[in-house]
Amino acid sequence: MPAVPARLGRRGLAIGIDIGGTKVAAGVVDAHGEVLAELARPTPATDPRMVEEAIMGLVSEFEASYRIWSVGIGAAGWMDQSGSTVLFSPHLAWRNEPLRKNLEYKLRRRVMVVNDADAAGWAEWRFGAGRGESRLVCVTLGTGIGGSLISNGMVERGRYGVAGEYGHQIIVPQGHRCECGNRGCWEQYASGNALGREGRELARANSPVAQDLLRAVGGDPDAITGALVTKRAAEGDPTCVELVQDVGHWLGMGLANLAAALDPGRFVIGGGLSGAGDLLLQPTQASFQRHLTGRGFRPAAPISMAQFGARAGMVGAADMARISARSGTRGTRPARSGT
Amino acid sequence: MPAVPARLGRRGLAIGIDIGGTKVAAGVVDAHGEVLAELARPTPATDPRMVEEAIMGLVSEFEASYRIWSVGIGAAGWMDQSGSTVLFSPHLAWRNEPLRKNLEYKLRRRVMVVNDADAAGWAEWRFGAGRGESRLVCVTLGTGIGGSLISNGMVERGRYGVAGEYGHQIIVPQGHRCECGNRGCWEQYASGNALGREGRELARANSPVAQDLLRAVGGDPDAITGALVTKRAAEGDPTCVELVQDVGHWLGMGLANLAAALDPGRFVIGGGLSGAGDLLLQPTQASFQRHLTGRGFRPAAPISMAQFGARAGMVGAADMARISARSGTRGTRPARSGT
Numbered sequence: 001m002p003a004v005p006a007r008l009g010r011r012g013l014a015i016g017i018d019i020g021g022t023k024v025a026a027g028v029v030d031a032h033g034e035v036l037a038e039l040a041r042p043t044p045a046t047d048p049r050m051v052e053e054a055i056m057g058l059v060s061e062f063e064a065s066y067r068i069w070s071v072g073i074g075a076a077g078w079m080d081q082s083g084s085t086v087l088f089s090p091h092l093a094w095r096n097e098p099l100r101k102n103l104e105y106k107l108r109r110r111v112m113v114v115n116d117a118d119a120a121g122w123a124e125w126r127f128g129a130g131r132g133e134s135r136l137v138c139v140t141l142g143t144g145i146g147g148s149l150i151s152n153g154m155v156e157r158g159r160y161g162v163a164g165e166y167g168h169q170i171i172v173p174q175g176h177r178c179e180c181g182n183r184g185c186w187e188q189y190a191s192g193n194a195l196g197r198e199g200r201e202l203a204r205a206n207s208p209v210a211q212d213l214l215r216a217v218g219g220d221p222d223a224i225t226g227a228l229v230t231k232r233a234a235e236g237d238p239t240c241v242e243l244v245q246d247v248g249h250w251l252g253m254g255l256a257n258l259a260a261a262l263d264p265g266r267f268v269i270g271g272g273l274s275g276a277g278d279l280l281l282q283p284t285q286a287s288f289q290r291h292l293t294g295r296g297f298r299p300a301a302p303i304s305m306a307q308f309g310a311r312a313g314m315v316g317a318a319d320m321a322r323i324s325a326r327s328g329t330r331g332t333r334p335a336r337s338g339t
Numbered sequence: 340m341p342a343v344p345a346r347l348g349r350r351g352l353a354i355g356i357d358i359g360g361t362k363v364a365a366g367v368v369d370a371h372g373e374v375l376a377e378l379a380r381p382t383p384a385t386d387p388r389m390v391e392e393a394i395m396g397l398v399s400e401f402e403a404s405y406r407i408w409s410v411g412i413g414a415a416g417w418m419d420q421s422g423s424t425v426l427f428s429p430h431l432a433w434r435n436e437p438l439r440k441n442l443e444y445k446l447r448r449r450v451m452v453v454n455d456a457d458a459a460g461w462a463e464w465r466f467g468a469g470r471g472e473s474r475l476v477c478v479t480l481g482t483g484i485g486g487s488l489i490s491n492g493m494v495e496r497g498r499y500g501v502a503g504e505y506g507h508q509i510i511v512p513q514g515h516r517c518e519c520g521n522r523g524c525w526e527q528y529a530s531g532n533a534l535g536r537e538g539r540e541l542a543r544a545n546s547p548v549a550q551d552l553l554r555a556v557g558g559d560p561d562a563i564t565g566a567l568v569t570k571r572a573a574e575g576d577p578t579c580v581e582l583v584q585d586v587g588h589w590l591g592m593g594l595a596n597l598a599a600a601l602d603p604g605r606f607v608i609g610g611g612l613s614g615a616g617d618l619l620l621q622p623t624q625a626s627f628q629r630h631l632t633g634r635g636f637r638p639a640a641p642i643s644m645a646q647f648g649a650r651a652g653m654v655g656a657a658d659m660a661r662i663s664a665r666s667g668t669r670g671t672r673p674a675r676s677g678t
Contacts, residue, residue, distance in 0.1 A: 078633060088636030095636060135498040147600070158602025159474040160638045168632035169596040172512060180632045257508040261486070261600060263497025293507035293519045294417060297427030297434060299499045 012326075014070045015062050016318025017055055018116055019043060021076055021091035021143030024051070025310065026058040028066050029318035033127035035311060037062060048097050056106055072112045072321025074119030074313040075099065076146065081161035083113050090168075090179040091143050112321040116313045117146025117164060118155045120270050120306070123316030125150040128307035130268045137264040137301075139166060139255070140271035140312070144179070145187035149262060155320075166258055167191070171250070189250035192226030192273045198243050199224040209239045230276045244276050245283040252287025259301055260293045270306030281305055351665075354401050355657025356394055357413045357455055358382060360430035360482030363390070365397040366650065367405050368657035372466030374650060376401060387436050395445055411451045411660025413458030413652040414438065415485065420500035422452050429507075429518040430482050451660040456485025456503060457494045458655030459609050459645070464489040465658055467646035469607045476603040476640075478505060478594070479610030479651070483518070484526035488601060494659075505597055506530065510589070528589035531565030531612045537582050538563040548578045569615045583615050584622040591626025598640055599632045609645030620644055 012031040028037040039058055044050035077089030086094040103111045121138030130136040140146040145167030149156040157163055167187030168180050175184030188194055202210045203221035217223035233240035255267055285303055292300055308315055351370040367376040378397055383389035416428030425433040442450045460477030469475040479485040484506030488495040496502055506526030507519050514523030527533055541549045542560035556562035572579035594606055624642055631639055647654050
C-alpha cells in the first residue's frame with residue numbers, strides 16, 4: 001500500500017475541469033488556489049457523451065489519490081441562468097445540453113458547471129492578477145475569446161446567464177466568418193485561432209517575410225498554429241512578432257470598446273495566447289490607449305497579463321465549486337469572497 | 340393674484356433638467372413621473388458658464404409657481420464617480436467641469452448631477468417601457484447615442500463613473516470621424532446626427548431618389564437634419580424611409596453587440612429619433628435578430644420604444660434627485676426603487 005500523501009484529505013480540496021475548444025485540463029486545487037495535481041486530454045469536440053466520459057475518467061483518477069469535496073466544471077459554452085444547461089457552444093457540440101444533470105447522474109455527486117471564462121476571471125480575481133479589484137474584466141484568448149466581469153465580488157451573468165460574450169461583438173462588419181454564425185466577431189481578430197489563420201494566410205501568400213516560418217513547418221502552411229506563431233515570436237522571428245502585434249492592435253481596440261461600455265477598474269488577459277507576454281501586452285496597451293474614447297479626460301484602466309495563464313479556468317472552476325458547496329448553493333453566482 | 344394651482348406644494352416635486360447637445364429641456368415632475376410644467380432653451384454649447392445661467396433661469400421660473408424639493412440635472416457628459424465633475428462631453432464644452440459645485444453655489448441649494456442617458460434609462464425603468472425589468476439597457480438616440488444599464492434597481496456607473504458609453508464602441512474600423520476623437524463609433528451610424536449626415540450626403544450626390552427631399556429644403560442640402568428625415572419618413576417619403584431603415588440596420592447590430600456583452604432582459608430605445616416609431620423599430624429588430632450571436636440557442640431580449648420619448652432625461656433626473664434627497668445621499672446611485 002502506498003504511503004498516504006501528506007495533503008490527502010486536506011480540507012476543501014476541489015477538482016476543477018476546464019473544457020476548452022481543443023483541450024480538457026483538470027486539476028486538484030486547494031483553498032488557496034494551489035494546484036496539487038494536474039491532467040490533460042484532447043477535447044472530443046464532436047460528441048457531448050465523449051466529453052462526459054473524459055470528465056468521469058479524470059475525476060476517477062484524482063479520487064484515487066485525494067479526498068475531494070467538490071467538482072467544478074468550466075465549459076466553453078453559454079450556460080443558462082441556473083447553471084444546469086449549456087445552451088450553445090461556438091466551438092463544441094453542445095446545443096441545449098443538460099450537462100450538469102448528466103454529470104451528477106454519472107458521477108453520483110453534485111457538480112457545479114460554469115462558463116470557462118467566468119471561471120478564469122474568478123481565479124484571477126481571487127488569487128491572481130485581478131485580486132481586490134472591485135470591477136474586473138477578464139478576457140481569455142484561446143480558440144476564441146472568453147470574457148467575464150467580476151463586479152463587487154460577484155460573477156456578472158446577465159439576465160439570461162449569457163453575459164460576457166465579448167468575443168462576439170462585431171468589430172468588422174462583413175469581416176471574417178465566425179463559428180457563432182456571424183461575420184466580423186472580435187474573436188476572429190484577437191484570438192489564438194486568429195493568429196494561426198493570419199500565419200497560414202501569410203505563408204500561403206509565399207511572401208519572402210514568411211520563409212522562415214514556412215521552413216519551420218516543413219513548407220506546409222496548414223501546420224501553422226497560433227501556438228507556433230507565439231512560440232516563434234518569443235524566439236525572435238520578426239514576422240511572427242508582427243503577427244502578434246497585429247493581434248495586439250485588435251485586442252486593444254476591443255478592450256477600448258469594453259472600457260466604453262463597462263468601465264472596469266482593470267483588464268486581465270488570460271488564456272493560451274497570454275503566454276506571449278510583453279510581445280502581446282505592449283501593442284495591446286498602445287492600441288487601447290489610442291482607441292479609448294474620451295482618453296485624457298478619464299482614467300484608463302490598466303491591462304495585466306493573467307497570473308494563472310492557461311490554468312485559470314481549472315483553478316476558478318474548482319474554487320467556485322468549493323465555495324458553492326460550503327454555502328450550500330450551486331448557482332453560478334458564488335457569494336462574496338472571504339468565504 | 341392668480342389662483343393657487345391645486346398641485347402647488349404637492350409633496351416631492353422636483354425639477355429635472357436635461358442638457359443635451361442641442362436643447363436644454365426642463366420640467367417640474369411629481370413623484371409618479373408626471374410632468375406638471377415644461378420649458379426648453381437651445382443649449383449654449385460653447386460656454387459652460389452660459390449653460391449654468393440657463394439652468395438658473397429655468398429653476399427660477401419654476402420656483403415662482405411651485406414649491407420644489409429637489410433639482411436634478413441630466414448632462415450629456417461623463418460624470419466622475421461622485422457625480423460632482425463632468426469629466427468630458429463629446430458634444431459640449433465641458434472638460435473637468437465642477438458642474439455640481441458651481442450650480443449649488445449659484446442656486447444656494449443641493450443639486451444632483453447625473454449622466455443624461457442614465458436619467459433617461461431611470462425614467463423608463465421607474466415609470467416607462469422598462470418598468471420592472473431586472474436588467475435594462477436603454478439607448479437614447481439624439482445628437483449621439485447615450486446609454487445606460489439599470490441592473491437590480493441600480494444605475495450601473497462602472498469603476499470610474501463612465502460606464503454605458505455604448506455610442507463610442509468602434510463598430511467600423513477607420514469609419515466616420517467621431518467627436519470623441521476616434522473613428523467608426525456606433526453613434527456615427529445610428530444617431531439622429533448620423534441620419535442627418537446620410538440625408539445631406541444623398542442630397543449632395545443629387546441622386547434622382549433625393550429630389551423630393553431636396554425640394555423640401557429649397558434645394559439646400561445643408562438644411563437637412565435627422566429630425567427632418569424622420570418627419571418626412573413618417574409622411575411616407577420612400578427615400579427617407581430607406582435612410583431610417585439604414586439607421587435601424589446599424590442600431591440592431593450595435594444592440595446585438597450589447598446583448599453579447601451585457602445580456603439585458605430588455606432594450607429600450609429613447610431620444611429624439613425614437614419618434615420614428617415602427618419605421619425605426621422594425622428594421623432595428625430585424626437587424627438585431629440577424630446579428631445576435633448564438634441566435635436560436637438563447638433568449639433574445641425584446642426591444643421597445645421609450646415611453647417618455649425625449650422627456651425621459653428630464654423625468655429621470657428629477658426622480659433621481661427626489662429619491663436622493665429623501666435618502667439623504669447625493670451620489671449617482673439611487674437606492675432601489677420603492678422609495
